[in-house]
Amino acid sequence: MSCAMLPAMIRLSLVILCCCLSACLYGQQTVGLPIIVDFGDQATALTISDVKVEVNRQPVAVESITPLAGQHLQYALINAERQKTLWPGGAKQQIDVASQFLKQVVVAGFDIGSLVNFSVESYLDVSDQKDPRQLAAKLLANDGSGAAMYDALAMYDAVVATASHLADKPAIPGYRKAIFLFCDGEDNQSTLTLTGATVLLQRLGIPLFVVAPSSVKNKTQGKNLSKLAREAGGRAYFLRDDAREVNFDFLKHDLAHSFLLKINVSLSQTMAGVTITAASQPKIPIIAPSRIGLPPSDKPNPSTNAARLDKTPRYTRYTKEQLAELYAKCSPYTTTKVEDLESKRVPLPPHECAGVLGWMRDSRVEKLYTPEKSPQ
Numbered sequence: 001m002s003c004a005m006l007p008a009m010i011r012l013s014l015v016i017l018c019c020c021l022s023a024c025l026y027g028q029q030t031v032g033l034p035i036i037v038d039f040g041d042q043a044t045a046l047t048i049s050d051v052k053v054e055v056n057r058q059p060v061a062v063e064s065i066t067p068l069a070g071q072h073l074q075y076a077l078i079n080a081e082r083q084k085t086l087w088p089g090g091a092k093q094q095i096d097v098a099s100q101f102l103k104q105v106v107v108a109g110f111d112i113g114s115l116v117n118f119s120v121e122s123y124l125d126v127s128d129q130k131d132p133r134q135l136a137a138k139l140l141a142n143d144g145s146g147a148a149m150y151d152a153l154a155m156y157d158a159v160v161a162t163a164s165h166l167a168d169k170p171a172i173p174g175y176r177k178a179i180f181l182f183c184d185g186e187d188n189q190s191t192l193t194l195t196g197a198t199v200l201l202q203r204l205g206i207p208l209f210v211v212a213p214s215s216v217k218n219k220t221q222g223k224n225l226s227k228l229a230r231e232a233g234g235r236a237y238f239l240r241d242d243a244r245e246v247n248f249d250f251l252k253h254d255l256a257h258s259f260l261l262k263i264n265v266s267l268s269q270t271m272a273g274v275t276i277t278a279a280s281q282p283k284i285p286i287i288a289p290s291r292i293g294l295p296p297s298d299k300p301n302p303s304t305n306a307a308r309l310d311k312t313p314r315y316t317r318y319t320k321e322q323l324a325e326l327y328a329k330c331s332p333y334t335t336t337k338v339e340d341l342e343s344k345r346v347p348l349p350p351h352e353c354a355g356v357l358g359w360m361r362d363s364r365v366e367k368l369y370t371p372e373k374s375p376q
Helices: 005-026 090-104 132-140 155-167 194-204 220-231 249-256 320-333 338-342 351-355 363-368
Strands: 028-037 051-055 058-060 062-067 072-080 112-118 122-129 175-182 208-213 235-239 258-266 272-278
Touching: 028 272, 051 062, 051 258, 058 258, 072 090, 072 155, 090 132, 090 175, 090 208, 112 132, 112 155, 122 132, 122 155, 155 175, 155 194, 194 220, 208 220, 208 249, 220 235, 235 249, 249 258, 320 351, 338 363
Parallel strands: 072 112, 072 175, 175 208, 208 235
Antiparallel strands: 028 258, 051 058, 051 272, 062 258, 112 122
């Protein structure tokens, strides 16, 4: 062997070594993808040979396809708290629609649900309950007549915080995880962008179903909701402006046509493009994420809204007169920040302003109202 060949052989050895190290580091992972297959009214039978999967444009074998029809829900309902909502019937219409969802779609005594109400921050107001009436009661308590909401909303943060919370719960045999979001698509306070929220949802693999008013469907809010839901393996539904009594057969149809598709593939922390199409004729429409990736390698920073579901006590109910008085008292502090209070640049607002100022429902603010104990 000539000496001239040695550098080339060394380079080849290094390449092989790097590939081996990469394979050892990441290896093959079984990745589950939530999909909806639109059979129409046909039977929901689906086999491995019915679909074709490519990852980064390379064919990948399908390990299994599990129908989710008939499985119970381990779900989270996310409700946007907003006074000036884009729902034509106001906040009450959104609450009524969410309550009808709980009656029609959720199976009392079996499905396990949690309720997250959000404005700037996200609150876990009901956790792991089999009685949907407990979730409905908390929705009604925040319909705008019993509590005040400003127009600051962090929707993407709320969705990701909820998905992370639900993903951390142990899987229950015979149950499927899903998130249902009721909102108008407005977001003006999230630390996450649409892209950032989408990527995190794709990594967590929990489908998202959105219910919003048709008035936003062709606006930025509606387009963002559609993309967010579709990329998470779910769908966005836009109800007629005059919708009061809603038949949720459209949502039950998609739940009955949902599947968990598993593939075995080598992934890194970089997102990989995935394409899922029907291999049979005629072609069947499939809703599925367009990217996949490893689950988040670490927990989000707990200091950000995107990482947290607060369990602190909720604000109290007020009469309309009390509410108007509270608004007047607290309006000077609308744009105040926590840092302003901590540095004492701004005096503490009345404690009860936490009922109308979302930014005040923060543990850092609450500590400022707790008197220090005098030394013994």
